[in-house]
Amino acid sequence: MHLFYPEVCQGCSTSLFKGENVLCFTCKAQLPIAYQHLDADDKVKELFYGRTEIAHARSLFFYEKIGIVQQLTHALKYQGQEQISSYLGKMMSEHMKTDPGFQKVTHVLPVPVHPKRLKKRGYNQVDGFGKEIAKALNAKYLPNLLVKTKNTINQAKLGQVKRSDETKSIYTLNEPERIPEGTHLLIVDDVITTGTTLSLCTRELQNIQGIKLYVATMSISI
Template structure:
């Protein structure tokens, strides 16, 4: 039956657009092997810390892939973000979560918190592109997934459409906390899709750090 369905409604790889075989899901085997994984969490690479150096303190930081314009990672994230292919977020969350649960620094994560969207933008899009990603990581780490503590209070245009200078200077008071005691004395894993200048994550960390004795680590789908 599955083969018959694929005959009339063929599945394609969301990274390269080639047809998937019956035993492939979402991404073809070739792309899985060729995607530019970073292995930051295995190699103790400080690339994420270096982006935020002098601006925000984090315990650990990692990204699953390196982002290249017009590359397969861009295709995956754009499919997730703009076409609503949320199963891409599930796949990437399972992938990274499965790796992080084997790394000591991530085994004591208490909560996974996504970078939030403004309610108006969330209503328009219908979903936060990092929700499934974060949920699957939380499941792998046996942690809580919490999306009602960190909130976005300013509805800004997409960061990808702005020049770097604007991104570095427009993040004052973009985010706020609700029920701050919820995250006190917790190790939080803050998740997002891409880290570029780090301005958005810096703003989130600044707000989360207002909670007493809170430690913060970072995990993203990609680093540009």
Template sequence: MMVSLKNYWQHFSRLFFPHLCEGCGTDILPTHAMLCTRCYMQLPATGFFTTADNPVEQSFYGRVPIAAGAAAFYFTKHSLLQHLLFQLKYNGHQKMGIWLGQQVGHQIAAGNRFKPIDIIVPLPLHPKKEQLRGYNQAACIAQGISTVINKPLVCHALSRARYTQTQTQKNRAARWENMEDAFTVLFPQLLQHQHVLLVDDVITTGATLEACTTALLAVPVASVRIATVAYTI
């Protein structure tokens, strides 16, 4: 009886607060999903989380030692995934970040390459930028991952020490120069000897994640693994 009442209330509430697919607008989707099945199948999965020597890991070769790295989906301009990430970063849609993180978490759980993880660390935003946005999108994603793989979040051990310029129009060398010494470890005792999963939304050249990994390895941590929602092609 209670289940029936709950289902009735969910259907009734959708008359006033419709839950629509972010891709096509249909209301035929599970309560906690952001996409219907048809739109979800359009997201271009990479398969990186179960594949060694994937393009994410290759982007760090000769730069900084990571134990593993992967992104869940390929990112292209004017795509459904770009729309989802835009909703997260610029339209205040924090639940989108949690849901995207859960998709990453399921891909992590499907293999063995990320099993040594002890803690999850979202890439920090500069306090001014986080205040303007109202939240850190990487922390939303990390929260979603945590709900799937049951590993604790550590959100305040690292800080963005400098307010860096946007990376969008910069080449690889300029991106690294922009990020050099951008991160500071505030509470090394929370990180020491831990196997860290470092989380961000998108990886392009990897300069930001490289700079953050460098700061983590100086603690020192046991290892760093990197997970993002998207990989830019």
């Protein structure tokens, strides 16, 4: 199949060569890495100040409206390129293996999507991302601990005020009793902008006694 329909780079649309996956080496070298960037780290944490207590939080990339990260995110969410999720999960894992802030994580949870959207897309866009991270951290993966109960519109098209109003009380815990006390749980998402989605998720998760929460995302909007 690849002889007649070669895989192409999700950044520049050129054919991929042997050893390249998802992105060509040129596009991969241009990725705006945010991990271990002090300003990016502070920005992620600032989004949760006064809203929810997060033990540690990081993003892999800076997200810009035009650029390779935007193209990757769009292809993942709207063009059926599910493999991008695992690809980014492996990249994130390489950073997290040496990050002491994540070494106590015992469980990994993806931000859930509504069943209707899941059926339409066919997958949760952060599922592969979360699974690769869980594997790297020797953590248990929990895809169904949180359930999204309201099918909201695309939040990327909303302003911060509307985004907050749109997403009130839309997540619920599913069988929280199976989570042991003292769990260190990492919740993963694609793009973090205002932090509203993750704040709402962590608000529900904090109903689990003794839980400690962590956050990791594919990118952070700048």
